[in-house]
Amino acid sequence: MASKTPSIRALSRSIRPRAQLRPRCQHQAQCKQYSAAAAGARLNGSVEYDTTPILNHTSKASLANPELPPEIRKGQTKRINLYTAVNEAMRHALQADERVLVFGEDIQFGGVFRCTMNLAADFGTERVFNTPLSEQGLIGFAVGAAAEGMRPIAEIQFADYVFPAFDQIHNEVAKYRYRSGSTGVNCGGLVIRMPSGSVGHGALYHTQSPEALFTHTPGLRVVIPRSPVQAKGLLLSAIRCNDPVIFMEPKILYRAAVEQVPVDAYHLPLDKAEVLKTGKDVTIISYGTPLYTCSAAITAAEKDFGCSVELIDLRTIYPWDRETVLNSVKKTGRAIVVHESMMNAGVGAEVAATIQEKAFLRLEAPVKRVAGWATHTGLMFEQFIIPDVTRVYDAIKQTIDY
């Protein structure tokens, strides 16, 4: 299954976890990548984290971000990966506010993805602690703590295991402020972190991206960062935000995505999409890991077809930034939405419907959705199910040829 291109080897090395998967199935951590690109592939397998324009490879590029406050832009950066960025956001939050608590399954030793490394030792096990293995219990516990004024950051070990807590999230977390009416009581201090998305060998229960289920719940905010800089800034905003936030971390990026990140604490907006690359012929709207796929596909498509593609990172999946997306589509006249989770009733359906409704007269082609197929991610079949560079490349071709 080994690929001949060095970049893929580098990728598989960088995402090979030391303690990546839940202890229940730790044997997988030592396993080879089951789902990998064909040996001679030209499009698939060309995602190069070392050179991708999605990441800030230099300090200068990172500090040029106009969303950063001036004092941060004058400050220092350092090269870290996504799990370290998440760790640093929580460290800043724990330092800044004694109401912040961090807990979940296997948090205390550092977490199975190392996101909580050293936090228990530095801030005490009263504030950073293990909970029993019960998702509904730990989220319910977090709701109560938040409703009494704490700011808990609860971790679900994998987004695939959030469903036991679905009732707590949908009926309690999301409705607490609304049903409490004029008493003003709410659990807005709550952040629920969860690793999500595909890793190449996660099969049915270490691959899912259930964001669409939460975007159908009023009262929640759903955030998915694409990189270490984004993860740190968005997580700090999520912790500060007075609405409950579902913060989904693309776990394949924990080690793979490395970039220059400002050292100090900073906040990124929770209501803005970001145009990563401007273009004039097609708009691609995506979030999280597929942005790297899209970026690679755009490079190939622009070279092959001479087109110009605009790439938008949604960042906050709900409530989402309609304005940025619509402005872009009104300009390009074509749109493609890309996400890993299944197509039917996915985030793409909402984005496509909104574009159809609000930019109908500007559309020159149907809005294309590149998403997971209507199946589960069987271990050996992930490469065929999760959108890859080829499918995005082909979607660009079909859309501009329409």
Next chain:
Amino acid sequence: MSFRYTSRILRAQRLSGTQTCLNGSRTTAYTPLWQRCRGVASTPNAEKVLFPGALNSEFTDKLDFIQPSQLTAIPTYRVMNQYGEIIDKEIGVETEDEEALQIYKNMVKLSVMDLLMFEAQRQGRLSFYMVSAGEEGISIGSASALHPSDVAFCQYREAGVYLQRGFTLASFMNQLFANAEDNGLGRNMPVHYGSKELNIHTISSTLATQIPHAAGAAYALKMQNMQNPNQTPRVAVCYFGEGAASEGDFHAALNIAATRQVPCIFVCRNNGYAISTPTSDQYRGDGIASRGAGYGIATLRVDGNDIFAVRRATKAARDLALTNGGQPVLVEMMAYRVGHHSTSDDSFAYRQRVEVEDWKRRDNPITRLRKWLEGRSLWNDEMEKDLRSATRKEVLKAFEEAEKAKKPSIRNAFEGVWEELTEEQRAHVAEMRDVMRRYPGEYDVGAFEGGMDGLDELVEGKKSSKA
């Protein structure tokens, strides 16, 4: 210097401190062996193997299953018998006469309100109602023994907790009618009361979800108690029925409450039924109390018809919950659900009328306390008659006022979902307002405070004065 490097330095400095606060202010003397020993290694010369999952388990060469059927049922604590006589006269009731009278009046008030509101629902003046008949003692008795700053989470049959803490008849009626004065801003079904001032969280219909909330709230209180030693230490108290205890949230909550050692009192109202389901279809163990020990939680079973037992048990549970930096306590209060489950239920479809009549006549918390009061010449038939008629008038007055009040502003349909109104919501309000303007005959907005103005304010982005 990297961030990581900094954290290593910090960690080295704080290691000793971390050890001492590992289990909060729990002292080692009270911590069971299996909780203290974390790292366990077996040496070749070890006398016995210590499994980390059960450290103080002795080996046995007898193969004996623990048979729940052979265990004696957990006894039910009572202070006074069904004739209102105190069993242990040495200890007495620890309740002043004045306080007993006040509790009695509140129980009567709750029962009068229940009767009237049940009738009001039958007349179609309320959409829904749930009575507390037979369980007034549990809610009122326990609330009377708690500190007003203790945080309460209720299921829905605990109106007595609100009443005892000072929720006014007007507040009850405003909520039932979902009018403009309702704390819930007209969003919740009747009986889903909430009050910030009284430290009672708003009720949700989802059963048992409040149990882990109470555990988490108690953890917040524990940390706040530690951070602010001048404040009166507070506990969280959580009420739920024996049916709700079958939900996964009950298990999750008691387990996490025990592992985090939170000052929380879990009060189970075991009234024999979950709608139509008798307890024989709900569980096969010795009620809910028998589960406490399995979680490592101090547990007591109490006669819920005995107000003095409820009060004394709650006080003791509160003291225990605050011992050693905090620990959970489970109290199962036994009762009988005299009324129907709700106004949407006719309980005679699944239980004998005679059974209910029997319970009404034989024993209930109100008559039992009345017998005690009469035994001490603190109460008589005439006082009873006066109290009931005065209470009835009071309830009806509040009822009529609440019924006449305007409905809340329509803006409350949208506000409070997020902290601020979202762009999407604003667009939805604008669209809704447009439809309502073009079809004015189809919508009755006159009953709502401010009529269409409520929507205009939202679209134009004016800040709400409420919520």
